[in-house]
Amino acid sequence: MKKTQLARQLLEQVSRWLPHKPVEVVADCAYSCREVLRHLPPGVVFVGAMRADSTLHRPRTRPCRSPATGRLLTKDILLPKPEKIARDDKHPWLSMTLTLYGATTQVQYKELVARWYRSAGKLLLKIVLVKVPRGELSLRVFFCTDLSRTARQVIEDHGSRWGIEVLFRDLKQLLGFASSRARSPLAVLRTAPWVGVCYTLLVLWYMELGWDTSRMGLPLRPWCRTKHTVSFADILRLAQRTLASVDWVDPRLLLARLPQPTSRPRPRAA
Structure with missing residues (x-):
């Protein structure tokens, strides 16, 4: 049995133990996959990470017809990949100070709401792009299944998993x-x-x-x-x-x- 399948069973078991309690799961890219995200029990909030070249979509807010055929378009709108959004000057970087790994850190970020069909299906995600000044990866992309979370909460929640590691x-x-x-x-x-x-x-x-x-x-x-x-x-x-x-x-x-x-x-x- 794969580790992702064991993670799914663990979430289901904890959800049965705590049927009326909120459960928050923080995981890395390995567990931010189809096996886990598409079978989240009700009441479970998932905070994870995705690749910078992931394919994102935005749901349509109003009806629109194809200019070529005149048919009503129902599919979601394809968005640029996170690595391209990071290079887009039309969406400037925002800055904030937060606490990561016990130290005060200045972070530059961008945020959006989109769907990640490959892993999460039709579930809407709060996605936060973070610029990394040092290290092998110049961009980190985090997400949360709770759209009410702020970018600060998403980044700090994902950073809190380091103590568990x-x-x-x-x-x-x-x-x-x-x-x-x-x-x-x-x-x-x-x-x-x-x-x-x-x-x-x-x-x-x-x-x-x-x-x-x-x-x-x-x-x-x-x-x-x-x-x-x-x-x-x-x-x-x-x-x-x-x-x-x-x-x-x-x-x-x-x-x-x-x-x-x-x-x-x-x-x-x-």
Whole structure:
């Protein structure tokens, strides 16, 4: 089964779990496809990305006849591709300041409402073109199935998925989620929740410590001299150093080192 088919089944399952709750899905180009977009459950808002050479159409707002045959035209109007719209000086670039990846960024953009028949069918999409000053791609094209969303919301929502991408990267490369040896059905079902619980406990443990970054002993990398924040790899390294000094042979000594909970005074009876 393809990953896009699994994504479609996952959306349908979540929609059944939350029948009266709004659900928002943020995905990259790989999942912004026909298999997912044409089978979105009701109440699901999809924010994704498309190629700069995608074919777009605009619905007709008034009846029009063909000048050659006189027949009534019913097909949508073919629009220029996003890469051509970006070069069109008739539609100037707009500018705004927003927060992306934790930093304030100045963004130039264009927006329109159109249909993307190849993947989304007749569904109207809010499409936002963003000029990229650096990188391999000079233009990024994002879209949203909710036409009431502003361009700021579409761009920031798509940027918010980066934290989820980093989470899966850490689960696979640092906690061994990608190299699990589980074979039985129950073991496979337990692996992902268990790895997620371990990740959550480690992050909460570090937040409970409240350590300053200078006390972490962050490694000095010649290729990254501007690192001032703590990553999950640093938290995992700190946990490994902490657990390495613990005496696991005698459980009583281990329990004796744990901080004792403070007892709260019981209220007196009247």
